[in-house]
Amino acid sequence: MRDLSERRKAPGLLVRRGIALARTEPAVLRRQTGLGCQPARGGQVVRRVAALHHAATGNSTATSDSTATDGGSAVGSGAAVGNTGRTG
Template structure:
Protein backbone atom coordinates (compact mmCIF):
# COMPACT_ATOMS: atom_id res chain seq x y z
CA UNK A 1 0.00 0.00 0.00
CA UNK A 2 1.38 3.40 -0.99
CA UNK A 3 1.68 5.96 1.84
CA UNK A 4 -1.05 8.57 2.06
CA UNK A 5 0.86 10.64 4.57
CA UNK A 6 4.53 11.16 5.32
CA UNK A 7 6.45 11.81 8.51
CA UNK A 8 8.93 14.48 9.57
CA UNK A 9 11.38 13.02 12.07
CA UNK A 10 12.45 15.69 14.57
CA UNK A 11 15.44 14.66 16.70
CA UNK A 12 17.61 16.54 19.15
CA UNK A 13 19.04 16.36 22.67
CA UNK A 14 16.69 16.09 25.63
CA UNK A 15 15.47 19.56 26.59
CA UNK A 16 16.30 21.18 23.25
CA UNK A 17 12.70 22.27 22.61
CA UNK A 18 11.60 19.62 20.08
CA UNK A 19 8.16 19.15 21.60
CA UNK A 20 7.37 22.86 21.75
CA UNK A 21 8.39 23.50 18.15
CA UNK A 22 6.40 20.48 16.99
CA UNK A 23 3.27 21.69 18.78
CA UNK A 24 3.69 25.21 17.41
CA UNK A 25 3.58 23.86 13.84
CA UNK A 26 -0.10 22.92 14.08
CA UNK A 27 0.67 19.51 12.55
CA UNK A 28 -0.23 16.23 14.27
CA UNK A 29 2.58 15.27 16.65
CA UNK A 30 3.59 11.80 17.81
CA UNK A 31 5.94 11.66 20.81
CA UNK A 32 8.40 8.85 20.17
CA UNK A 33 9.25 8.61 23.88
CA UNK A 34 6.19 6.34 24.18
CA UNK A 35 8.19 3.61 22.46
CA UNK A 36 10.65 3.11 25.32
CA UNK A 37 11.03 -0.46 26.56
CA UNK A 38 9.81 -1.26 30.07
CA UNK A 39 12.39 -0.49 32.74
CA UNK A 40 12.43 -4.06 34.08
CA UNK A 41 13.34 -5.52 30.68
CA UNK A 42 16.50 -7.56 31.43
CA UNK A 43 18.13 -6.28 28.24
CA UNK A 44 17.84 -2.62 29.19
CA UNK A 45 21.24 -0.83 29.13
CA UNK A 46 22.67 0.45 32.41
CA UNK A 47 24.49 3.74 32.87
CA UNK A 48 28.07 2.98 33.98
CA UNK A 49 28.32 6.03 36.27
CA UNK A 50 24.79 6.51 37.60
CA UNK A 51 23.88 2.84 38.24
CA UNK A 52 20.44 3.31 36.71
CA UNK A 53 18.83 2.38 33.41
CA UNK A 54 20.46 4.45 30.67
CA UNK A 55 17.41 6.06 29.12
CA UNK A 56 19.66 7.92 26.67
CA UNK A 57 20.99 4.74 25.08
CA UNK A 58 19.13 3.80 21.84
CA UNK A 59 18.90 0.21 23.11
CA UNK A 60 16.37 1.44 25.70
CA UNK A 61 14.00 2.25 22.85
CA UNK A 62 11.96 -0.06 20.59
CA UNK A 63 12.91 1.21 17.13
CA UNK A 64 11.19 -1.65 15.31
CA UNK A 65 7.84 -0.97 16.94
CA UNK A 66 8.19 2.75 16.25
CA UNK A 67 8.87 2.16 12.54
CA UNK A 68 5.96 -0.29 12.22
CA UNK A 69 3.62 2.24 13.84
CA UNK A 70 4.81 5.13 11.67
CA UNK A 71 4.40 3.00 8.55
CA UNK A 72 0.85 2.10 9.56
CA UNK A 73 0.05 5.77 10.22
CA UNK A 74 1.42 6.84 6.84
CA UNK A 75 -0.54 4.17 4.98
CA UNK A 76 -3.85 4.21 6.87
CA UNK A 77 -3.88 7.50 8.80
CA UNK A 78 -4.42 5.90 12.20
CA UNK A 79 -2.84 3.47 14.66
CA UNK A 80 -2.80 2.61 18.35
CA UNK A 81 0.26 3.84 20.18
CA UNK A 82 1.60 2.88 23.61
CA UNK A 83 1.20 5.27 26.54
CA UNK A 84 4.47 5.34 28.48
CA UNK A 85 4.68 6.52 32.09
CA UNK A 86 8.24 7.82 32.61
CA UNK A 87 7.88 7.99 36.39
CA UNK A 88 7.02 4.26 36.50
CA UNK A 89 9.33 3.21 33.65
CA UNK A 90 6.71 1.31 31.67
CA UNK A 91 3.83 1.48 29.20
CA UNK A 92 0.54 1.68 31.05
CA UNK A 93 -1.80 1.19 28.10
CA UNK A 94 -2.41 2.39 24.57
CA UNK A 95 -4.45 5.04 22.78
CA UNK A 96 -5.51 5.86 19.21
CA UNK A 97 -3.54 8.36 17.14
CA UNK A 98 -4.99 9.85 13.95
CA UNK A 99 -3.23 11.94 11.30
CA UNK A 100 -6.43 13.39 9.85
CA UNK A 101 -6.23 15.37 6.61
CA UNK A 102 -2.68 16.65 7.13
CA UNK A 103 -0.24 15.56 4.39
CA UNK A 104 2.49 15.13 7.01
CA UNK A 105 2.81 14.61 10.73
CA UNK A 106 5.74 14.99 13.10
CA UNK A 107 7.39 12.20 15.08
CA UNK A 108 9.66 13.83 17.64
CA UNK A 109 12.01 12.41 20.20
CA UNK A 110 15.58 11.83 21.28
CA UNK A 111 15.90 8.73 19.10
CA UNK A 112 14.09 9.98 15.99
CA UNK A 113 17.30 9.91 13.94
CA UNK A 114 17.75 6.21 14.71
CA UNK A 115 14.98 5.34 12.24
CA UNK A 116 15.79 7.74 9.37
CA UNK A 117 17.12 4.95 7.18
CA UNK A 118 14.16 2.63 7.80
CA UNK A 119 11.57 5.36 7.22
CA UNK A 120 13.29 6.33 3.98
CA UNK A 121 13.34 2.69 2.86
CA UNK A 122 9.58 2.43 3.51
CA UNK A 123 8.95 5.56 1.43
CA UNK A 124 7.35 7.46 4.31
CA UNK A 125 10.01 10.06 5.13
CA UNK A 126 9.27 13.71 4.39
CA UNK A 127 12.25 15.18 6.26
CA UNK A 128 14.66 14.39 9.09
CA UNK A 129 15.96 17.21 11.28
CA UNK A 130 18.11 17.42 14.38
CA UNK A 131 17.46 20.53 16.47
CA UNK A 132 20.63 22.02 17.91
CA UNK A 133 20.92 24.70 20.58
CA UNK A 134 23.55 25.69 23.13
CA UNK A 135 24.14 22.73 25.48
CA UNK A 136 24.01 24.79 28.68
CA UNK A 137 20.58 26.15 27.72
CA UNK A 138 19.34 22.61 27.10
CA UNK A 139 20.72 21.58 30.51
CA UNK A 140 18.76 24.28 32.34
CA UNK A 141 15.58 23.74 30.31
CA UNK A 142 15.75 19.96 30.80
CA UNK A 143 16.39 20.18 34.54
CA UNK A 144 13.51 22.62 35.08
CA UNK A 145 11.15 20.40 33.09
CA UNK A 146 12.15 17.15 34.77
CA UNK A 147 11.93 18.65 38.26
CA UNK A 148 8.52 20.15 37.53
CA UNK A 149 7.23 16.80 36.23
CA UNK A 150 8.89 14.86 39.08
CA UNK A 151 10.25 12.36 36.60
CA UNK A 152 12.90 11.03 39.01
CA UNK A 153 14.42 12.02 42.38
CA UNK A 154 16.07 15.49 42.17
CA UNK A 155 19.63 14.25 42.73
CA UNK A 156 19.23 11.64 39.99
CA UNK A 157 17.94 14.31 37.62
CA UNK A 158 20.86 16.63 38.39
CA UNK A 159 23.46 13.90 37.93
CA UNK A 160 21.82 12.70 34.74
CA UNK A 161 21.58 16.27 33.46
CA UNK A 162 25.29 16.88 33.97
CA UNK A 163 26.13 13.63 32.19
CA UNK A 164 23.92 14.65 29.26
CA UNK A 165 25.55 18.07 29.14
CA UNK A 166 28.96 16.44 28.71
CA UNK A 167 27.69 14.05 26.03
CA UNK A 168 25.50 16.45 24.05
CA UNK A 169 27.86 17.35 21.21
CA UNK A 170 28.49 13.67 20.55
CA UNK A 171 24.73 13.01 20.54
CA UNK A 172 24.10 15.67 17.91
CA UNK A 173 27.02 14.42 15.84
CA UNK A 174 25.61 10.88 15.88
CA UNK A 175 22.16 12.10 14.83
CA UNK A 176 23.69 13.93 11.90
CA UNK A 177 25.59 10.82 10.88
CA UNK A 178 22.33 8.86 10.96
CA UNK A 179 20.83 11.20 8.37
CA UNK A 180 19.17 14.07 10.25
CA UNK A 181 20.13 17.51 8.98
CA UNK A 182 21.02 20.13 11.63
CA UNK A 183 18.78 23.16 12.11
CA UNK A 184 18.22 25.83 14.72
CA UNK A 185 14.75 26.73 16.02
CA UNK A 186 13.99 29.24 13.26
CA UNK A 187 15.08 26.80 10.57
CA UNK A 188 12.94 24.05 12.09
CA UNK A 189 9.89 26.31 12.04
CA UNK A 190 10.45 27.11 8.36
CA UNK A 191 10.95 23.45 7.46
CA UNK A 192 7.78 22.35 9.24
CA UNK A 193 5.78 25.14 7.63
CA UNK A 194 7.08 24.17 4.18
CA UNK A 195 6.26 20.50 4.73
CA UNK A 196 2.73 21.36 5.85
CA UNK A 197 2.14 23.50 2.76
CA UNK A 198 3.38 20.88 0.27
CA UNK A 199 0.55 18.54 -0.81
CA UNK A 200 2.78 15.45 -0.91
CA UNK A 201 4.52 16.40 2.33
CA UNK A 202 7.85 16.29 0.52
CA UNK A 203 10.23 19.27 0.67
Protein backbone atom coordinates (compact mmCIF):
# COMPACT_ATOMS: atom_id res chain seq x y z
CA MET A 1 0.00 0.00 0.00
CA ARG A 2 2.82 2.36 0.81
CA ASP A 3 4.31 1.94 -2.66
CA LEU A 4 1.00 3.03 -4.16
CA SER A 5 0.27 5.86 -1.74
CA GLU A 6 3.78 7.30 -2.11
CA ARG A 7 3.81 6.58 -5.85
CA ARG A 8 7.05 4.66 -5.48
CA LYS A 9 6.03 1.97 -7.96
CA ALA A 10 3.52 1.81 -10.79
CA PRO A 11 0.30 -0.13 -10.06
CA GLY A 12 0.85 -2.42 -13.05
CA LEU A 13 4.28 -3.42 -11.76
CA LEU A 14 2.85 -4.28 -8.34
CA VAL A 15 0.04 -6.36 -9.87
CA ARG A 16 2.50 -8.28 -12.07
CA ARG A 17 4.80 -8.87 -9.12
CA GLY A 18 1.91 -10.10 -6.96
CA ILE A 19 0.75 -12.51 -9.65
CA ALA A 20 4.28 -13.83 -10.13
CA LEU A 21 4.71 -14.38 -6.38
CA ALA A 22 1.34 -16.16 -6.15
CA ARG A 23 2.35 -18.48 -8.98
CA THR A 24 5.69 -19.41 -7.39
CA GLU A 25 4.34 -19.89 -3.84
CA PRO A 26 3.37 -23.57 -4.30
CA ALA A 27 6.90 -24.39 -5.51
CA VAL A 28 8.43 -22.57 -2.55
CA LEU A 29 6.21 -24.48 -0.13
CA ARG A 30 7.01 -27.81 -1.83
CA ARG A 31 10.72 -27.11 -1.46
CA GLN A 32 10.36 -26.18 2.21
CA THR A 33 8.26 -29.25 3.01
CA GLY A 34 10.86 -31.33 1.18
CA LEU A 35 13.44 -29.95 3.60
CA GLY A 36 11.38 -31.16 6.56
CA CYS A 37 9.11 -28.21 7.30
CA GLN A 38 5.39 -28.57 7.88
CA PRO A 39 2.83 -26.29 6.19
CA ALA A 40 1.17 -24.00 8.73
CA ARG A 41 -1.09 -20.99 8.90
CA GLY A 42 -0.12 -17.87 10.85
CA GLY A 43 -2.07 -18.82 13.97
CA GLN A 44 -0.43 -22.23 14.06
CA VAL A 45 3.02 -20.67 13.83
CA VAL A 46 2.25 -18.28 16.70
CA ARG A 47 1.00 -21.14 18.89
CA ARG A 48 4.03 -23.31 18.10
CA VAL A 49 6.46 -20.50 18.88
CA ALA A 50 4.58 -19.75 22.13
CA ALA A 51 4.70 -23.43 23.10
CA LEU A 52 8.45 -23.57 22.39
CA HIS A 53 8.98 -20.39 24.41
CA HIS A 54 6.95 -21.74 27.32
CA ALA A 55 8.85 -25.03 27.21
CA ALA A 56 12.21 -23.24 27.13
CA THR A 57 11.32 -21.00 30.05
CA GLY A 58 9.80 -23.80 32.14
CA ASN A 59 6.27 -22.41 32.00
CA SER A 60 3.76 -25.28 32.21
CA THR A 61 0.95 -23.39 30.43
CA ALA A 62 2.14 -24.30 26.93
CA THR A 63 -0.61 -25.15 24.48
CA SER A 64 -0.44 -27.89 21.90
CA ASP A 65 -1.02 -27.20 18.22
CA SER A 66 -3.69 -28.96 16.19
CA THR A 67 -3.31 -28.74 12.44
CA ALA A 68 -6.89 -29.95 11.95
CA THR A 69 -8.40 -26.92 13.71
CA ASP A 70 -7.00 -24.42 11.23
CA GLY A 71 -7.45 -26.56 8.13
CA GLY A 72 -3.90 -25.86 7.00
CA SER A 73 -2.90 -26.78 3.48
CA ALA A 74 0.39 -26.78 1.67
CA VAL A 75 -0.82 -24.63 -1.23
CA GLY A 76 -1.53 -21.03 -0.25
CA SER A 77 -0.93 -21.52 3.45
CA GLY A 78 1.65 -18.76 3.53
CA ALA A 79 4.19 -20.41 5.81
CA ALA A 80 6.19 -23.53 6.37
CA VAL A 81 7.68 -24.19 9.75
CA GLY A 82 9.88 -26.92 11.07
CA ASN A 83 13.29 -28.13 12.00
CA THR A 84 15.60 -28.66 9.06
CA GLY A 85 18.52 -29.62 11.29
CA ARG A 86 20.34 -26.37 10.66
CA THR A 87 21.70 -24.22 13.47
CA GLY A 88 22.56 -20.58 13.66
